[in-house]
Amino acid sequence: MTPLLSNSTLWIPVSIAFFVQLFKFLWEWTRTGRPDLRILSRSGGMPSSHTALVVSLATVLGIEYGLDSSFFAIGVVLAVIVMYDATGVRQQSGKHARVLNQILRELFSGQPISEEELKELLGHTSVEVLVGALLGIVYASSVMFLLQNA
Secondary structure (H helix, E strand, O other): HHHHHHHHHHHHHHHHHHHHHHHHHHHHHHOOOOOHHHHOOOOOOOOOOHHHHHHHHHHHHHHHHOOHHHHHHHHHHHHHHHHHHHHHHHHHHHHHHHHHHHHHHHHHOOOOOOOOOOOOOOOOOHHHHHHHHHHHHHHHHHHHHHOOOO
């Protein structure tokens, strides 16, 4: 169990994703005055926790194994796929959901329809992904520096 608990390649990315989601929760609570625990598991928003997670993973792999390693290459490819998906496919899905929800509201105005609307906040803007990437690099680099110099 000790090797798993001391695996920085696992825990640094997981912890940055947790901290980013916690930040989004606290930010929304401060903004609205109401705590919404659903934010902790919701996708979308500023910054991208998915991006922070995969970029921190690539950063840790680059620091541990070198920028010329296969591990770092795999981490970078995975990060690019996740970031592309966040700004492309998932963001477009969110836009489609917004339009479909609007159509349903107008079409069934005054009539009962499904209580649950389609989820509109699925993806990220380029800025949300960029901030997530920067957080991932800075966080992973800082934690790795602290661990190596402790």
